[in-house]
Amino acid sequence: MKWSNLGMPANASAHGAEIDYLMLILHIFMFALFIGWSLFFLYCLVRFRKSKNPTASYHGVRTHASSYLEAGVAIFEALLLIGFSIPLWAKRVQPTRDELQNPLEIHVVAQQFAWLIHYPGTDGIWGRRDMRLIAPTNQLGLDRHDPAAKDDIVSFNELHCLIDRPVIVHLTTKDVVHSFFLPAMRVKQDIIPGMSIPVWFTPVKTGDSEIACAQLCGNGHAAMRGYLYVDTPEEYAKWLKEMQENQ
Ligand SMILES: [Cu+2]
Incomplete structure (x- = not known):
């Protein structure tokens, strides 16, 4: 069993290596996200600690930066879904004629x-x-x-x-x-x-x-x-x- 198989048994199918590769990339991305959010969490704990912020802020952010950021994330995710996931799924479920010779x-x-x-x-x-x-x-x-x-x-x-x-x-x-x-x-x-x-x-x-x-x-x-x-x-x-x- 290879570490890059992420706990799965050895692959025995023609398409399996691509699945394994995708799973590995997903885990690397998830790990990067985990590190990023953990650092952000630690930053917030220090930056907004009680001793430096005795009173709450009642007005919050005054710019639209976070709204634009969220819209950007939504557009990026939609592009990933439409441009990447759906074509990949179509390829997996609609085999070509060569792939299905005499099934x-x-x-x-x-x-x-x-x-x-x-x-x-x-x-x-x-x-x-x-x-x-x-x-x-x-x-x-x-x-x-x-x-x-x-x-x-x-x-x-x-x-x-x-x-x-x-x-x-x-x-x-x-x-x-x-x-x-x-x-x-x-x-x-x-x-x-x-x-x-x-x-x-x-x-x-x-x-x-x-x-x-x-x-x-x-x-x-x-x-x-x-x-x-x-x-x-x-x-x-x-x-x-x-x-x-x-x-
Ligand atoms: Cu069952």
């Missing part, structure tokens, strides 16, 4: 307190899901009578993907708000009831890492832990075969 698409359904992971199988079509079919043995409510569902794979807390192949995860929830967090991939996205929200990343290192829920979603929140496996093509094929036999 692996997966549905992840969050529930209290687990991750249900639904692969469309060889036909590439997700089978029908119906909440009336939800049962202890079918937590996803997958309709196995639907022809598209015949080859579907449902995995519990285990997400397998392939090295160097972009992944799009479509996030939904069965109950409350959860947040899909892949620390090693530098991906975190809230999951909102009634919405399907996509996130994407390209894994560049094989190995396993954690899937965490990053929204306090109930008393079992801390146990809502899954595993992300970045496989070689051989490992992935082997896992798929095992899963197909056990569905």
Whole structure:
């Protein structure tokens, strides 16, 4: 673990280094702000101490300097938001065609307190899901009578993907708000009831890492832990075969 990772596990995604860089810059700026405001605070303690200021000032400042300063700060922050943050966010959520060559698409359904992971199988079509079919043995409510569902794979807390192949995860929830967090991939996205929200990343290192829920979603929140496996093509094929036999 590098100090510049700020406590995060080693990055394993193509875009992660940029996120880490941004986080580092943000922390440096925050540290500079902290030092600046602390010095200002100390200055005020000395400058306006009681012994030198026995009576309060009832008129306060007589110039508009502070108003102009505040307007300047507001304009600067608006420029940062419009000129920097929004384009950066657009770049993150709207991948280019090159970035998403032949993506692996997966549905992840969050529930209290687990991750249900639904692969469309060889036909590439997700089978029908119906909440009336939800049962202890079918937590996803997958309709196995639907022809598209015949080859579907449902995995519990285990997400397998392939090295160097972009992944799009479509996030939904069965109950409350959860947040899909892949620390090693530098991906975190809230999951909102009634919405399907996509996130994407390209894994560049094989190995396993954690899937965490990053929204306090109930008393079992801390146990809502899954595993992300970045496989070689051989490992992935082997896992798929095992899963197909056990569905
Ligand atoms: Cu949760």
